[in-house]
Amino acid sequence: MKKVRITGVAWTALVTVALLASMASQAASMPVENGTEPKGDASTMTTADNAVDTANAVPPKGKRYTSDRPRQIVAYTGYGNGEYLWVRGRVLANKTIRAASDDDSWWDNIRASFQRWETDEIEGVWVELSYGDERKFVQTDDEGYYSAQFAVVDAEQSQQNVTARVETRKGDIEAVHEVLVADPAARFxxxxxxxxxxxxxxxxxxxxxxxxxxxxxxxxxxxxxxxxxxxxxxxxxxxxxxxxxxxxxxxxxxxxxxxxxxxxxxxxxxxxxxxxxxxxxxxxxxxxxxxxxxxxxxxxxxxxxxxxxxxxxxxxxxxxxxxxxxxxxxxxxxxxxxxxxxxxxxxxxxxxxxxxxxxxxxxxxxxxxxxxxxxxxxxxxxxxxxxxxxxxxxxxxxxxxxxxxxxx
CATH class of the missing domain: 3.40.50 (Rossmann fold)
Known part of the structure; x- marks a missing residue:
């Protein structure tokens, strides 16, 4: 049988098509209600609105994960207005994607893109959020997202931190949300x-x-x-x-x-x-x-x-x-x-x-x-x-x- 040689350009096209198809499949599989977004804050909330401010919720003791074990918390940068601050994050089973390097080849970038889009979200994980002396427990939704609101402790401090922690079978994992609080003297x-x-x-x-x-x-x-x-x-x-x-x-x-x-x-x-x-x-x-x-x-x-x-x-x-x-x-x-x-x-x-x-x-x-x-x-x-x-x-x-x- 005659061998067919696939050129680098062809491989590039094939991989791109595969990635785009994967993205389309992933997006299509997520729930959509009549083509509209869920009510609430598009910037900090997901379909699991009850993930916000469940400060009095108590996570079940002894909860461990034998499969889909959390490997990372993606702690997005939050923001505050001097009175309140808001954070949002995501819990994933994927390994953390390393930072880009000047030496990365196109194949390195393809692999990182694939990892970035083929996320393995973990639903129902209890996340402990700590800010100052306050602690809140929030639970991830079906796509691994969580979000919360806190009363600001020091409105004069422009950069503040909220620590997110998840208890796992092999120990805790942590991440820190950087929170940018608006300058009280800002003009716009x-x-x-x-x-x-x-x-x-x-x-x-x-x-x-x-x-x-x-x-x-x-x-x-x-x-x-x-x-x-x-x-x-x-x-x-x-x-x-x-x-x-x-x-x-x-x-x-x-x-x-x-x-x-x-x-x-x-x-x-x-x-x-x-x-x-x-x-x-x-x-x-x-x-x-x-x-x-x-x-x-x-x-x-x-x-x-x-x-x-x-x-x-x-x-x-x-x-x-x-x-x-x-x-x-x-x-x-x-x-x-x-x-x-x-x-x-x-x-x-x-x-x-x-x-x-x-x-x-x-x-x-x-x-x-x-x-x-x-x-x-x-x-x-x-x-x-x-x-x-x-x-x-x-x-x-x-x-x-x-x-x-x-x-x-």
Missing amino acids: MIISDMDDTVIHTGITRKLLAARLTFFGNARTRKPLDGVADLYRELVDGSDGTARNPVFYVSNSGWNMYDVLDEFLELNKIPPGPLLLRDLGNVGKRSTKNHKAQTFRRLLERFPTLPAVLIGDSGQHDAALYAELAREFPDRVLGIYIRDVDPFEDSDYDAAVDAIINDGTASGVPMVRGENSDAFAQHMRSIGLLSPSEERQIAKGVEREQAEDTFWE
């Missing part, structure tokens, strides 16, 4: 998308998006020009006397948390909670609901802070942000939409421009720009940035454009 908050707003994803080009997602890692992914400078200056504010909180709201699944969190750190982009999506809620409606519900929850939890909204033209950010501005005109300072295809006029541009021109945003300024410098110029004009901060951002954009090879 930044709510930003991630894909093609902060990080190059190529979401409008499906094959490119798949290649970047599965064959790359946090070290190979590239930020948009000037993003680090823009977000640093916004967090510092025009007078530099207080830190404004930043929240990264994305339709990416929680499976991508480690990549995005490491990416922000490597590229010196200001840290902030990553509020990602439970892929059990699929479809355009749930995609829109996730961002809208998260936005509303942040407004509710930070009632004194107006918001600066940053997104891109490749998805539905402009329409969603305009709708939210119409609903909360006094809470939105400005809307900034990054052009995903800056070298051509496209239907994406036309859709955003139509929203800008028809006044859908109810008087809230909306800007479509090709880079961070375009945003900074407008932000300076409405007092969000100082002239010196705008110049710093312009220099950053110029420097990074000279180095950028993404579009070549």
Whole structure:
């Protein structure tokens, strides 16, 4: 029989197809109720709403796991408003995925992607959460998630910790939630998308998006020009006397948390909670609901802070942000939409421009720009940035454009 030789390119295609099929199968197998998301906080809650604040619940003594033994607690970064703080995490039987290395090959990245998406969640695990002198026990839902709320002990401390612990047959496992508490003197908050707003994803080009997602890692992914400078200056504010909180709201699944969190750190982009999506809620409606519900929850939890909204033209950010501005005109300072295809006029541009021109945003300024410098110029004009901060951002954009090879 004649042997068939499969080239490296063919293997790459086969693996990509297999991974995409696995993701689709995993997402399709998760429960969806009429295509909508569960009621509640899209940023901190799952379908197991009773996992929150079960402080008086007592876990059964002597509980041990003989199968699906917990191997890790994924402790997502939490946030607080000075009165309360919120944390969310997940308990998995998978081994921890190691941090990306400069020496990682495409095959190393493929294996990490497979491990990242083929999660082995553990349902019904009791998690002990400790914050200061307070302890709470919460139980994971059917996808391994848990979440909880605590009263803040010290509102002046910007970074606080909540320790998560799970008792296992072979000993305890622990993880620490870093919690970012908003500065009491903050003037506004930044709510930003991630894909093609902060990080190059190529979401409008499906094959490119798949290649970047599965064959790359946090070290190979590239930020948009000037993003680090823009977000640093916004967090510092025009007078530099207080830190404004930043929240990264994305339709990416929680499976991508480690990549995005490491990416922000490597590229010196200001840290902030990553509020990602439970892929059990699929479809355009749930995609829109996730961002809208998260936005509303942040407004509710930070009632004194107006918001600066940053997104891109490749998805539905402009329409969603305009709708939210119409609903909360006094809470939105400005809307900034990054052009995903800056070298051509496209239907994406036309859709955003139509929203800008028809006044859908109810008087809230909306800007479509090709880079961070375009945003900074407008932000300076409405007092969000100082002239010196705008110049710093312009220099950053110029420097990074000279180095950028993404579009070549």
